Amino acid sequence: MTLLDEKEQVVEEAVNPRLERKARKQESWRGFFHAAPAYVYLILFFVLPLLIIFVFSFGSRSNTGKPLLENWNFDSWGRLVDPLVRTIAIRSLWMALLNTAVCLMIAYPFAYWIATRAKQRTRTLLLIAVLIPFWSNFLVRTYAWRMLLGSDGYITQLGEATGLWGRMLFTQPAVFIGLLYGYLPFMVLPLYAALERMDWGLIEAGRDLYASGSKAFRKITLPLSKPGIIAGSILVFIPSLGAYVTPDILGGAKTNLLGNLLVTQFQAARNWPFGSALSGAILIVMLVATMIYFRTGGRTI
Amino acid sequence: MKRIFALLAVMALLLAACGTDTTETTEATGGTETTEAPPEGIQAAANACEVGATDGPLNLYNWTDYIPTGPLAEEFEVDDLLAKFEEEHGEEVTLTFFNSNEAMLAQIDAGASYDVVVPSDYMVVTMRDADLLVELNRAAIPNLDANIAELFSNPGYDPGNRFSAPYQWGTTGIGYLYGSIDDTEGVSWGVLFDEEMAAPNAGFISLLDDTRETLGSALKYLGYSLNTLNKDEVDEAADLILSTNEWIAAFNSTSYWTLLSSGEVNVSQGWNGDFLGEYDRITEYDADGEVTYSGYDDFGYAIPIEGSAAWVDTMAIPTTADHPCTAQTFINFILDAENGATLTNFNYYASPNEASEEFIYEEIIEDPSIYPVPETMAILEFFLDLGDMNNYYADAFTRAKG
Numbered sequence: 288m289t290l291l292d293e294k295e296q297v298v299e300e301a302v303n304p305r306l307e308r309k310a311r312k313q314e315s316w317r318g319f320f321h322a323a324p325a326y327v328y329l330i331l332f333f334v335l336p337l338l339i340i341f342v343f344s345f346g347s348r349s350n351t352g353k354p355l356l357e358n359w360n361f362d363s364w365g366r367l368v369d370p371l372v373r374t375i376a377i378r379s380l381w382m383a384l385l386n387t388a389v390c391l392m393i394a395y396p397f398a399y400w401i402a403t404r405a406k407q408r409t410r411t412l413l414l415i416a417v418l419i420p421f422w423s424n425f426l427v428r429t430y431a432w433r434m435l436l437g438s439d440g441y442i443t444q445l446g447e448a449t450g451l452w453g454r455m456l457f458t459q460p461a462v463f464i465g466l467l468y469g470y471l472p473f474m475v476l477p478l479y480a481a482l483e484r485m486d487w488g489l490i491e492a493g494r495d496l497y498a499s500g501s502k503a504f505r506k507i508t509l510p511l512s513k514p515g516i517i518a519g520s521i522l523v524f525i526p527s528l529g530a531y532v533t534p535d536i537l538g539g540a541k542t543n544l545l546g547n548l549l550v551t552q553f554q555a556a557r558n559w560p561f562g563s564a565l566s567g568a569i570l571i572v573m574l575v576a577t578m579i580y581f582r583t584g585g586r587t588i
Numbered sequence: 589m590k591r592i593f594a595l596l597a598v599m600a601l602l603l604a605a606c607g608t609d610t611t612e613t614t615e616a617t618g619g620t621e622t623t624e625a626p627p628e629g630i631q632a633a634a635n636a637c638e639v640g641a642t643d644g645p646l647n648l649y650n651w652t653d654y655i656p657t658g659p660l661a662e663e664f665e666v667d668d669l670l671a672k673f674e675e676e677h678g679e680e681v682t683l684t685f686f687n688s689n690e691a692m693l694a695q696i697d698a699g700a701s702y703d704v705v706v707p708s709d710y711m712v713v714t715m716r717d718a719d720l721l722v723e724l725n726r727a728a729i730p731n732l733d734a735n736i737a738e739l740f741s742n743p744g745y746d747p748g749n750r751f752s753a754p755y756q757w758g759t760t761g762i763g764y765l766y767g768s769i770d771d772t773e774g775v776s777w778g779v780l781f782d783e784e785m786a787a788p789n790a791g792f793i794s795l796l797d798d799t800r801e802t803l804g805s806a807l808k809y810l811g812y813s814l815n816t817l818n819k820d821e822v823d824e825a826a827d828l829i830l831s832t833n834e835w836i837a838a839f840n841s842t843s844y845w846t847l848l849s850s851g852e853v854n855v856s857q858g859w860n861g862d863f864l865g866e867y868d869r870i871t872e873y874d875a876d877g878e879v880t881y882s883g884y885d886d887f888g889y890a891i892p893i894e895g896s897a898a899w900v901d902t903m904a905i906p907t908t909a910d911h912p913c914t915a916q917t918f919i920n921f922i923l924d925a926e927n928g929a930t931l932t933n934f935n936y937y938a939s940p941n942e943a944s945e946e947f948i949y950e951e952i953i954e955d956p957s958i959y960p961v962p963e964t965m966a967i968l969e970f971f972l973d974l975g976d977m978n979n980y981y982a983d984a985f986t987r988a989k990g
Binding site for chain 2: 348349350351352353369371374375437438439454456457538539540541543548551552553554555556557558
């Protein structure tokens with residue numbers, strides 16, 4: 288077969304619609320098989336548990352609290368409008384929003400400062416400093432805060448010496464400090480990534496066109512770092528809303544968040560249907576909130 | 589096509605999951621009928637065990653710091669009972685803690701496998717009625733018949749100790765820093781539940797995080813039985829606890845004794861042995877063994893004048909156990925006179941084990957906070973199973989915690 292013959296054959300194959308369709312189908316199947324592990328993973332560990340939660344939320348319980356998949360009812364979903372749930376939901380939402388806002392206010396200048404260091408080495412060192420706390424267990428670090436915020440803790444002593452605050456342990460400020468401390472790195476890192484990628488020449492260009500420093504920031508830096516702000520906010524907001532360990536260790540009465548209420552339902556209160564309805568509702572709220580956030584913030588992540 | 593495929597797979601898996609659950613449920617509800625049939629599985633295995641026999645490592649599920657082991661045993665200068673068991677019977681022991689009867693029940697109900705659990709009196713009834721307990725083989729636990737005091741040999745929660753062996757017993761009351769409350773004419777539950785009486789210690793009070801105990805004390809304060817089946821009374825107690833949220837620091841069942849001794853709280857609802865053990869732990873000695881500081885000088889324990897709860901914790905074998913012979917050997921080991929005394933010398937709870945009394949420290953036997961005098965015994969009430977009201981109490985307590 289000459290080279291010319293072969294070429295002709297290839298052309299013929301390419302124009303044959305049947306062969307083309309077959310090739311495309313093969314391509315699609317290959318794509319499916321490549322993604323198969325991901326499908327299996329998602330179905331087993333995401334879709335299925337969600338469906339189980341959903342199914343249980345309509346179930347009932349025996350008089351010892353054992354979840355029963357019979358006597359299907361909507362009672363658990365009805366209980367979501369209880370004043371108790373409302374109080375705790377509002378408290379959690381407020382905590383999560385406040386935490387996101389304060390994290391952003393602290394992390395933005397910090398990430399900006401790191402990203403503008405000239406030496407790569409300095410930047411790396413600073414980033415490592417942000418990550419070092421992760422080398423020790425979150426639980427241990429939260430207990431450390433318990434020491435600091437307790438009656439004899441340094442923070443309490445400082446507050447008493449200046450007369451500004453007393454013991455914060457067991458109160459909402461303690462929970463808030465714990466959350467802020469725990470989730471700040473999740474805000475710093477995406478912000479840094481966004482700012483570090485930025486073309487600083489654009490700022491120079493803006494300044495050349497007589498933009499003031501603050502105007503250049505508002506018109507150039509802020510829009511360009513938006514993906515970082517959105518990613519960071521989501522990474523902070525969602526775990527704050529479902530926080531359990533921090534309020535459990537640093538909080539006391541009147542600091543129960545949704546995470547605590549959920550755990551109680553599956554353990555001490557033994558009310559799986561209500562717990563399931565509650566976690567289903569939280570999930571829906573988070574999903575809707577995230578979607579709105581993405582839609583309004585563009586899809587540039 | 590792809591989507592239909594995925595959907596079918598999900599539905600098949602879901603059906604499978606539901607299927608197994610429903611069969612389990614029917615088995616559980618129909619359980620009482622089948623007790624006449626010859627025992628099968630775990631019950632048969634338990635019945636076949638001989639004294640001292642073991643069939644694998646022991647998986648023990650106990651309350652926090654309730655058995656002497658590790659550094660705590662050293663600190664209290666008593667035998668490490670788990671190490672001793674390993675040495676005597678050659679089986680390794682794994683210890684896991686739980687912090688409330690209900691949390692333990694949730695784990696067992698979900699199928700978690702433990703060989704010995706330590707449920708309180710009312711929980712024995714709940715677990716027995718849910719067919720979660722193995723009947724004890726008395727032949728394998730001779731100490732159960734030989735050593736137990738008469739008061740505990742035929743308890744109301746488990747007649748004849750068929751499913752449970754008493755472990756320790758104690759009372760619920762108030763641990764407090766001397767001077768923080770007025771205790772000249774006895775201590776009232778009001779120091780926790782009454783706004784005015786609690787005011788001097790506002791922000792420095794802790795309550796137990798326990799459905800039956802916390803509601804029970806509130807019920808006692810209101811003058812009701814802690815086993816009441818009257819929903820209005822339970823609601824009233826729940827509302828009372830909800831109002832205390834304004835002045836209490838925390839709900840805590842797992843470290844309230846250290847909160848008290850470290851000054852985080854002044855007044856605390858809790859169990860007698862936890863308080864007394866802590867007062868002893870903070871007591872300091874000089875080189876000659878003379879006391880230089882005594883925790884008992886600063887802290888006290890009182891059973892409130894309105895009455896309170898007495899409870900018995902027991903050892904039982906859940907149906908999820910893997911090693912019933914090791915489990916029964918362990919129960920027999922704990923019911924030994926000297927080992928029973930070690931428990932009391934460590935955790936400062938009274939022992940239901942009559943034979944062990946000669947090995948218990950004299951100051952413990954003579955302490956009315958541990959072995960109450962008859963007048964106190966008269967105002968104590970034991971917890972009973974609530975039957976249909978269990979869920980009502982649980983939901984009321986969720987509401988009470990706000």
